[in-house]
Amino acid sequence: MTLAAVQGQARAVGALRSALQQGALPHACLLAGPSGVGKQLAAIGLAQALLCPQAPGEGCGRCSTCQRVERLAHPDVLWLMPEEEQVRRRLAGRSDFTHVPSRDVRVEQVRQLQERLSLRGLESPRKVVLVLSAEAMNPAAQNAFLKTLEEPPSDTTLVLVTSAPDRLLPTLRSRCVRYGFSPLPRALVAAHLAKARGLDPAQAEAVAALADGSLERALALDPEQLERRRATIRAFEAVTGEDLRTALRFAELTGTSRDEAEEALGVLAMWVRDVAVVPFSGATLFHPELRSLATTAAARLDEDRLHLRFRLLDEAQVAISKRNASPRLQMERLALEMAEGARP
Ligand SMILES: [Zn+2]
Structure with a gap:
C-alpha cells in the first residue's frame, strides 16, 4: 500500500507526491481530515517513499523496507500513539505496561522518541516520525513535541496525522505544512464495501451513504444494523393520527432501553433530514434506498410539521440523555405528539 495506492485523495496525495519528486517535502507535514479516509495510509506511504531503496521518492510496496514500514516494524520509522491503541493494534501487549495502558500520548513517550531521534539511523541515514493520531497527545506532550518541531533533527521527516486539528496547539499547527484530506466519494466507499464485504450494489450503496465519506465507519456498519435502522424508520413513518396503536408500537420498538432510544433518535434525525431535502433535485440522502418513502413523507408534511418533527426528536434526545427520563x-x-400534529 504505497502513496500511489491511496484512493480518493487526489489533491492531498498529489501535493505530497510532487513535493517528494521535487525533493521539497516539508520537514513537518500535518495530514488533517475526517477519520477513516486514508490519512494513516498516506502517512505510511510517505514513510515508504522516503525509505524505499527500490523506488526512492515513490515506494515500491514490495521490498523488505516497504513491508516493514507498513507493519510499523522498521527501526527508522518511529511512531507515537496511545498505549491503549498499541495494544489494540497488537504492537504491544498489555503486559508490556506496568500501569493501565493510557488513552492519550504522554509526555514520557515524547521524551523517549526524542532520545531515539538523537541517535543515528539504524538502517538509513533518514528517519521518519509518524504521530498517529496527533490530537491524542495531551497538552504536556504537545508542548514537549513542539521542541522537536522547532529544532528538527537533520534528515528527519515528521508526519502528524489528525482528525481533530483544532485540538492541537496553534504553535504546533503553525510549524507544520497542512495537507487536507476530504470525505471519500460515496461511490468509492460503496465499491470498496462491495468488494471487501461481498455486499450487493444496493446494500453497499446504502451502507456507504450512512458512512458519510468514511471508509472506517462504513466497515464498522453491518447490514443487520442497517435493517434495524430501516425498521425504526418504517415504524416512525407508520405513526398516524387515526390509529394511536401505531404510536405505541413505535415506542415499544425503540424505547426498550436508553441506548436503543438514543440510537433510534440519531437514526431518525438523519431520516428527517432526508425527508427535508428529498424534494430538491440532486439531493444526497443518508438512506437512498428509502427514497420513495422519504418522498411520500415529504409530500404529507408542510414546513411546520417538518419543524415539529425536528423539535420533538430534539426534546426526546435531551430528556433521555440529560435528564435521565424514561426512554419508553x-x-x-414523541410519537403521540407527532400523531397529533399529523391531524388535518
Ligand atoms: Zn520498497
Whole structure:
C-alpha cells in the first residue's frame, strides 16, 4: 500500500507526491481530515517513499523496507500513539505496561522518541516520525513535541496525522505544512464495501451513504444494523393520527432501553433530514434506498410539521440523555405528539 495506492485523495496525495519528486517535502507535514479516509495510509506511504531503496521518492510496496514500514516494524520509522491503541493494534501487549495502558500520548513517550531521534539511523541515514493520531497527545506532550518541531533533527521527516486539528496547539499547527484530506466519494466507499464485504450494489450503496465519506465507519456498519435502522424508520413513518396503536408500537420498538432510544433518535434525525431535502433535485440522502418513502413523507408534511418533527426528536434526545427520563415514555410522547400534529 504505497502513496500511489491511496484512493480518493487526489489533491492531498498529489501535493505530497510532487513535493517528494521535487525533493521539497516539508520537514513537518500535518495530514488533517475526517477519520477513516486514508490519512494513516498516506502517512505510511510517505514513510515508504522516503525509505524505499527500490523506488526512492515513490515506494515500491514490495521490498523488505516497504513491508516493514507498513507493519510499523522498521527501526527508522518511529511512531507515537496511545498505549491503549498499541495494544489494540497488537504492537504491544498489555503486559508490556506496568500501569493501565493510557488513552492519550504522554509526555514520557515524547521524551523517549526524542532520545531515539538523537541517535543515528539504524538502517538509513533518514528517519521518519509518524504521530498517529496527533490530537491524542495531551497538552504536556504537545508542548514537549513542539521542541522537536522547532529544532528538527537533520534528515528527519515528521508526519502528524489528525482528525481533530483544532485540538492541537496553534504553535504546533503553525510549524507544520497542512495537507487536507476530504470525505471519500460515496461511490468509492460503496465499491470498496462491495468488494471487501461481498455486499450487493444496493446494500453497499446504502451502507456507504450512512458512512458519510468514511471508509472506517462504513466497515464498522453491518447490514443487520442497517435493517434495524430501516425498521425504526418504517415504524416512525407508520405513526398516524387515526390509529394511536401505531404510536405505541413505535415506542415499544425503540424505547426498550436508553441506548436503543438514543440510537433510534440519531437514526431518525438523519431520516428527517432526508425527508427535508428529498424534494430538491440532486439531493444526497443518508438512506437512498428509502427514497420513495422519504418522498411520500415529504409530500404529507408542510414546513411546520417538518419543524415539529425536528423539535420533538430534539426534546426526546435531551430528556433521555440529560435528564435521565424514561426512554419508553419519551418515545411514546414523541410519537403521540407527532400523531397529533399529523391531524388535518
Ligand atoms: Zn520498497
